[in-house]
Amino acid sequence: MAVLKHLLTGIIVCLAIQTQAQIFKPKTNAEALYNQAVQETKQQHYDKAIALSKQALQEQPDFIDQQLLLARLYLLTKQYDLSRKYIKEVLAKNPKYRDVYFYAINVELSTGRYTEAECYADEALGYFPGSLDFMLKKLGILDAQHKVYRGNEMAETLMGKYPEDTTVRNAYIEHYLVSGKYYQQLGNTGMARQSYDKVLLVAPRNQEAREASLAAAIKGGSYQSALDQVNEALLAHPGNYDLLMRKLGILQDTHAYAEALSTLQEILRRYPGDAKARSLEASLKMEAAGYYANTDPYTLYEGVLEKNPGNREALDKLIGYSMARGAYREALAWINRGLKNSPNDARLLALKMDVLEGDRKYSAAAALAQVLYQRSPGPDLKERLVLLQTAGGRDYLAEQQYDLALASFESALKISPHDTTVLNLLASTYISQKNTTAALKVLDQGLNYYPGNASFLLKKSGVLADAGRYEEAAAIAAELATRFPGDQQLAANLAEMRLTAGRTLMRAEEYDLAKQQFEQVLAVAPSNRDALDYMINLQSxxxxxxxxxxxxxxxxxxxxxNRDFLLKKASVLQEQHDYNGAAAITGELMNRYPYTLKYKTAYLNSLTSAGTEYQRNQQPDSALAQFNQVLAINPKDSMALLYSINILNGQQRYDSALNYTAQGIKYYPGNDMFLLKRAITLENKKDFAAAALAADSVVKLQNNAANTDYRDYLQSKTLKNQFGLYFLHSSYDYSDDKYNIATIEYRRFIKRGSYAVQVNYAGRQTGNGLQGLAEMYYTHNPKLYSYGMVAYSNKTVFPQLRAAYSIFKTFKKEIEVELGGRYLNLDSTSSVSGVVSIAKPFGDFWVNLRGFVISEASKNYTAFNLTTRYYMNRRQDYLQVVAGLGTSPDDRSRLVNFPHLSGLLTHSIGAGYQKVLHYRTTLGLFGTWINQKITDTGFQNQYDIYVTLQRKF
Structure with a gap:
């Protein structure tokens, strides 16, 4: 009993040590290193961050976020080639990783490789269509390459989609400023002015655009336009020195000396100490005098008026000459001089109105027209008043001064309520303010006067659509399209309206209603690309x-x-599992556009899907052919390599599988998956030594429990020897005797099984017993194996001779059947037994029922054992429960009493647990209770404890 206690204590200590080692085993943590690298990056400690990142990738080579961080770090440190390397690695693993495209674009822009940057932008937009960020990136790339027309198209698209977005507005302005400068450098002042005018449309106060546009106008000889711009700027900044000096220069260049001198006087009045202005006074007068000499009528009439201020003819001539030359300020000065003497002079007031109109001061002109109309109402003056109020409103509307614009249009509408132009402009102003209710009210007012007016109906349809009332809007648009069947613009407007409604319903996930909108578009325009595109997407x-x-x-x-529709068809065929059909389309696209990555990727995906479908249908040769096509195009395709390895392993073509694993290891040296596949293939080939070396390499790359366990398993397969110690302790409730058996065993594993020799020792009061035993397991083929055993002893304790043989056959559904025999000789008594058993696994459970027919001294007995095991840990460990009826010839604890137990009714039940450590050390502990009926009312009990220890080496 003391021996048993010491043995159990040793086993428990060993288990505790191994468990502690497993629990406290250090683990590398690539994620922790990555987090440290992120923090160092934020603090701009880039070298330290790079070192941490490299360390993390050594721990986990497939850590994609870490690879992206390295790409960013090398970009920040201007190591562009290294940054490109990690960018490509990330894209190879996940081409839809959004952030990597920003780094890719920035790397190429930083190195002036604009074409590559544009390719990355296009690729990103392919994966993320309509992305504002990537569209802005592409606009910047186009500007850098001076691809003005494509840049204009992109800028207008962005502004159309995001008119209120500040970032888009700034990008739009920047683009046209850049294009304007580019045209200026080329000497194309006309195109430069167009670019700057685009800026001024969205940002009327943009100083840079104003200055540049003015310079372009002067350079191109458009002095009147330049003068208008300066005058407009002076309205916002009256008395600005630079603007006044620029105006002076333009007037001098156009020989408008009278106004030039007037402007100079204004400069001197505002800046009396300015030396430059004073130096210009004399030279400007001399230049004017030389220009006009004594032939200019304007000068002559001016002289007349100086001598006779009341001369009306001279005054009228001076006003006329000033207006003819476009010198409206000068003309206005003469008119105001006349009005000082005759404030109510209708003709001077009318002239002043004309001058103000010519000078584009429509509101001031309209105020004079109002005064004149009140004094003398007439149809001509009424029309003039409405026109001036409308013109003034238009100017306010262009400057986004909506309240002033509304006041002008409403004043005009009071005078002329049926005026279609005023009604349209008033509605447009409310639309600009997004005042849907007021806009609809004005449009309905116009439709009351002019039922069926196409302009009002079209505008009302647009307002309703903007308000989300798509059905009402579409009804109006449909009516217009029916009335004007040849008007393509109306048909396009109706289609766009329904498309917008469909897109809105799609965003709300109302797919059936969205389909109805697109179907209505196709009903009138069957070839509408957008509707067809949406229908394909929706149906899918x-x-x-x-x-x-x-x-x-x-x-x-x-x-x-069409490339897009072909790709969509291929996608649908892929969805229908018609992978060959999809591959035919994507393959054609790849051949037509060999440098477009998305077609190549789609083709490879189709081939891979076809291969996996063949695999599922148990057609490995066809699957392998598909994967070979993938590898012919992209030898680095990891999925095709892995699938091919799996198929070849299944076909037991291990050498070919090893070739593919070598290819995978070559292209992905830091990827543990291909090393693991190599280990599995070598295991299948029964080359356990090489497999164990490969598995050890996997552990060095990825030191986790699963990989370590697999390495230990393979290493155990290389071990051919096993040493075993067994101890059986039996006690009885009817005797003080203890029956102990100690066993030492050596086992040798061979290719077809194993053989073993044992020495059993037992001490009794009658003497010490020794028994030698030899046994063998021999595998004939994967479905058939044999077990044989022979034992001989000195008869003191053990039977003098024991022999056993069984043959095991595996049938369908893993049913195993045993047939065999046993021979036993003890105390001149011989026993011959026949044995039959049947076993079957049920998941993790295994059940075995064994029966014995025992013949002894012309008497026959039977015995039965039912064994149930629950397997764990890759079927290495198990819990066991055994129930028995009778005494079987395989029961070592009762063989010493076998003659006395023959014929007794015996019940037994036992339980045990076996644990395998690292596939080398096996520990077992089993207990059994046996109950024997010795008389009609008498029973006796036996208790067995069985401890096992086995070690492979």
């Missing part, structure tokens, strides 16, 4: 690939060879 998204395919074919009927 709602699980109707057949309908999606119908619309894809329909789209290709209108647009044969």
């Amino acid at each position: 998204a709602t699980g109707k690939p057949d309908s999606a395919l119908y619309y894809a074919d329909k789209a290709l009927g209108y647009y044969p060879g």
